[in-house]
Amino acid sequence: MVNIKNILVPTDCSDVSDSALKYAIKFAKQFDANLTLLMVTVSEPITILNDYGYFSPELHQKLITESDKRAKSDLESFWARSADVAVKVNLLNFKGDPFTEIVRYTEENDVDIIIMGTNGRTGLKHVFMGSVAEKVVRYSPKPVLTIKHKDFQFDMEESRT
Numbered sequence: 001m002v003n004i005k006n007i008l009v010p011t012d013c014s015d016v017s018d019s020a021l022k023y024a025i026k027f028a029k030q031f032d033a034n035l036t037l038l039m040v041t042v043s044e045p046i047t048i049l050n051d052y053g054y055f056s057p058e059l060h061q062k063l064i065t066e067s068d069k070r071a072k073s074d075l076e077s078f079w080a081r082s083a084d085v086a087v088k089v090n091l092l093n094f095k096g097d098p099f100t101e102i103v104r105y106t107e108e109n110d111v112d113i114i115i116m117g118t119n120g121r122t123g124l125k126h127v128f129m130g131s132v133a134e135k136v137v138r139y140s141p142k143p144v145l146t147i148k149h150k151d152f153q154f155d156m157e158e159s160r161t
Contacts, residue, residue, distance in 0.1 A: 007027055007033050009115050010136070029087060037091050039091075115144075
C-alpha cells in the first residue's frame, strides 16, 4: 500500500510550478500529507566594484541579503496564491544548483514523492539549458511526478467513484 506523508514540491514560482502545486495540494489532502515547497536560487558570484574600482564586501553582502529577502517573499507569495488551510506546508529557500539541492534534500529528509513542473523543452534549448526535472527524475531516490503546464487540466471538483 502506498503511504504518502511528505510531498516535496520544487518550485521556481512560475506558472508551470503553480500547476504542479495544485496537483500536490490535491495529493496532500487525499493522503493527509505535509507539503514542502523548495525554491532553489542559483548562487552566482557577484563582483561589485565601488566608485573607486575596488571590490566592496559591504555592498556585496547587502545585495545577497536583499536577494534572500526577495526569494523568501516570492516563495511566500507563491504559496499564498494557492494556499489551502487544510494542508501543512513548510517553505524552504536554498542556494545552489537546483537539481543538486532537490536531490540532496530528498536524500536527507523523509520525502515520499516529488511533484514538480516541467517546461518540456526540446531541441537546442534542451541541449543547452538541460532540464532540472529530467535530472531529478533520473537521479532521485524517490518517485517523481512531473506536471506539464500546457497539457494540464485540473478539475476542481472531487470525483468519487
